[in-house]
Amino acid sequence: MPYNDIDSEPGPLRRPLAVSFGLHLAFALFVVLYAAFIHRVRGESWGGGGDAMGATLVSAIPLPANPVQTTNVLATESKGLSKSEPTVQEKEPEAIPIPDKNARTKVKPEPVKTSTQRKTETVQPESNQIPYGEGGPVSGPYTMSAAGGKGGFGFTGSGGDFGSRFPWYVQAMGRKIAENWQSFDPRITEAKRVYLTFDIARDGHPSNVEIEQSSGVPAVDQSAIRTLQRISTFGPLPSEYSGSRLSAEWYFDPDKK
Amino acid sequence: MKRCLYFFLPLVLLASAVGQDWVRGGTGLAAERIRLAAADFKPSTSDPKNADLSKTFNDVLWNDLDNAGIFDLVSKSFYPLQEPGQPSDVNFTAWNSPPPNTSMLAFGNLGVASGKVTVQGWLYDVKSQASPQVLGKQYTDTATTDAVRVIAHRFADEIIFRLGGGVTGIAETKIYFVSERTGHKEIWMMDYDGANQQQVTHLGSISLSPRISPDGSRLAFSSINKGGWEILMYSFDLNRMVSFPRFGGMNLSPSWSPDGKIAFSSSRNGYPNIFVVDPSGGNSRRLTNDKGPDVSPTWNRKTGSQIAFVSGRTGLPQIYTMEADGTNLTRVTDQGYAVSPNWSPSGQFLTFSWMRKYGPGEPGSNDIYLMDAASKQWVQLTHDAGRNDFPCWSPDGRHIVFQSHRTGSDQIWTMLADGSNVKQLTFKGSNTQPNWSWK
Numbered sequence: 156m157p158y159n160d161i162d163s164e165p166g167p168l169r170r171p172l173a174v175s176f177g178l179h180l181a182f183a184l185f186v187v188l189y190a191a192f193i194h195r196v197r198g199e200s201w202g203g204g205g206d207a208m209g210a211t212l213v214s215a216i217p218l219p220a221n222p223v224q225t226t227n228v229l230a231t232e233s234k235g236l237s238k239s240e241p242t243v244q245e246k247e248p249e250a251i252p253i254p255d256k257n258a259r260t261k262v263k264p265e266p267v268k269t270s271t272q273r274k275t276e277t278v279q280p281e282s283n284q285i286p287y288g289e290g291g292p293v294s295g296p297y298t299m300s301a302a303g304g305k306g307g308f309g310f311t312g313s314g315g316d317f318g319s320r321f322p323w324y325v326q327a328m329g330r331k332i333a334e335n336w337q338s339f340d341p342r343i344t345e346a347k348r349v350y351l352t353f354d355i356a357r358d359g360h361p362s363n364v365e366i367e368q369s370s371g372v373p374a375v376d377q378s379a380i381r382t383l384q385r386i387s388t389f390g391p392l393p394s395e396y397s398g399s400r401l402s403a404e405w406y407f408d409p410d411k412k
Numbered sequence: 413m414k415r416c417l418y419f420f421l422p423l424v425l426l427a428s429a430v431g432q433d434w435v436r437g438g439t440g441l442a443a444e445r446i447r448l449a450a451a452d453f454k455p456s457t458s459d460p461k462n463a464d465l466s467k468t469f470n471d472v473l474w475n476d477l478d479n480a481g482i483f484d485l486v487s488k489s490f491y492p493l494q495e496p497g498q499p500s501d502v503n504f505t506a507w508n509s510p511p512p513n514t515s516m517l518a519f520g521n522l523g524v525a526s527g528k529v530t531v532q533g534w535l536y537d538v539k540s541q542a543s544p545q546v547l548g549k550q551y552t553d554t555a556t557t558d559a560v561r562v563i564a565h566r567f568a569d570e571i572i573f574r575l576g577g578g579v580t581g582i583a584e585t586k587i588y589f590v591s592e593r594t595g596h597k598e599i600w601m602m603d604y605d606g607a608n609q610q611q612v613t614h615l616g617s618i619s620l621s622p623r624i625s626p627d628g629s630r631l632a633f634s635s636i637n638k639g640g641w642e643i644l645m646y647s648f649d650l651n652r653m654v655s656f657p658r659f660g661g662m663n664l665s666p667s668w669s670p671d672g673k674i675a676f677s678s679s680r681n682g683y684p685n686i687f688v689v690d691p692s693g694g695n696s697r698r699l700t701n702d703k704g705p706d707v708s709p710t711w712n713r714k715t716g717s718q719i720a721f722v723s724g725r726t727g728l729p730q731i732y733t734m735e736a737d738g739t740n741l742t743r744v745t746d747q748g749y750a751v752s753p754n755w756s757p758s759g760q761f762l763t764f765s766w767m768r769k770y771g772p773g774e775p776g777s778n779d780i781y782l783m784d785a786a787s788k789q790w791v792q793l794t795h796d797a798g799r800n801d802f803p804c805w806s807p808d809g810r811h812i813v814f815q816s817h818r819t820g821s822d823q824i825w826t827m828l829a830d831g832s833n834v835k836q837l838t839f840k841g842s843n844t845q846p847n848w849s850w851k
Binding site for chain 1: 432433434436439482546573578758
């Protein structure tokens, strides 16, 4: 009798079971919904969005780029400084028939290994070079760039709008530098651009001259540094500009003689 | 999220408090000139004197900008018919596209009212329509031609200062020179463009090699009197001669250092050697010690730590340099007949007059040369144009004034420091030995 009672009777266990099942279901539903919907809504602003600091940091730090991706052409004609080789089209390694059922030694997948080796050899960029397509200031083509420095290469922080507010000052800087840049040994026929960074005080005096990227030819680097040492002033910064100084990243192009 | 904001907010504030913008750019070896249009200033009142004064103003402004050597002035025939007199009149597209295709535009207005002239001038970067104004100035002075000339010079200098990378323009500088037009060789002065020529000394003897002091207050020159050649001093503060010690012997070719000391050639010990004295003439020291005549010292105008001079110790005169204490003597010319050195304001270049081939059978011509003082590389600036001598740098380092015989008489000429844009400044009598003021 007690048998029957337990099985058939809608006793004290049935309701708790139903409640438990319902609650579990509700919880599972909640988890799914939360993950799929609510979390997405709330999590969207994570690490970016309106936060200025996060955004500039991500765009300004030169992450070691995946060479496969950097073959993408950016919005500039500048090819950058070093060129990565075209990606090697790998063939599917052919299946190697197992010679003997009883052979215990593992067959090494040699073709695959060689292909990965080649890949690492070709893509490893020099530690002091910029990957292909990201060379130099992305917004800095051959002509003078009057735009404020934003994002791009280096540790150059937030840009500001000096370049767009006072393009004439940036142009005057360019002329001043060009006037004071003396040519180097004429036997040097091939040299890359050399990138310098420096600060300009309010009175126009340049200081903190540093090579950001060498041209590879010491004489050219020297001539660029000497140019800035020779310049005593670029002229006082515009009085409408409120900053205490102006930072500049400037390249010297030895090929544009 | 909020905590994140609180964490980063101080950093963001700090970054903006430092207040430092970044600019980027690049340079090849060639500098291109700025295309600049200078529209005629419009009359802002209906006074009858307006026409004369605005013509003077427009001419002087145009000449100053043209002489600056850093502008590619857009010919007035390309200008739109509607020339602006006020910032609101500027039609950007008419100026920044062909035919004018200018990047900078100087414009403004000029008006006479009750004996006073008021000039408003602007400089606009017409390629950057969002924030075009580079410069806005207003000047008021008495309504005379001279005052308007000064206003035009000042406005031109402001433009050159802004666009020329902080180098002050030379529109208000003076040139001192020797002129024989009264029958005696006297010291004269004029504006840098040849205007306002006036006599400084009235000694009635022979005065040579005028040299203006760095602050422009005193003029040293050598003059002959009963005792022989002596260094004399004229004060522009007092507008008369002031006393300066007489050293005896033959004293020639004074030269001011940036801090006011005077180097000159004196033969008081027998042979002409280079001496240095304080501004008052005391504390004299001898720098060279040899038989060969040493004359025409010139200081490195930037550092004041070097002197270039002419010496005939090996025969024909050659240019030498030494430290300001007489050490480290170096000969910089290797041949011919080299005289009249002058050191550039940047301290980088020497300019001098050189006859590279000298002697019988060598039809040498006397030309102006430029030499990099460190590397001794030189460039010839004048060619096939008679005897050229006594070059002297302008304070902006972009021009050289010199004496040339190319028209058949000695006159003062200027050129850009690359030898281009040669202009004659004097026409009357014989004018020699120009010296450009320091500012």
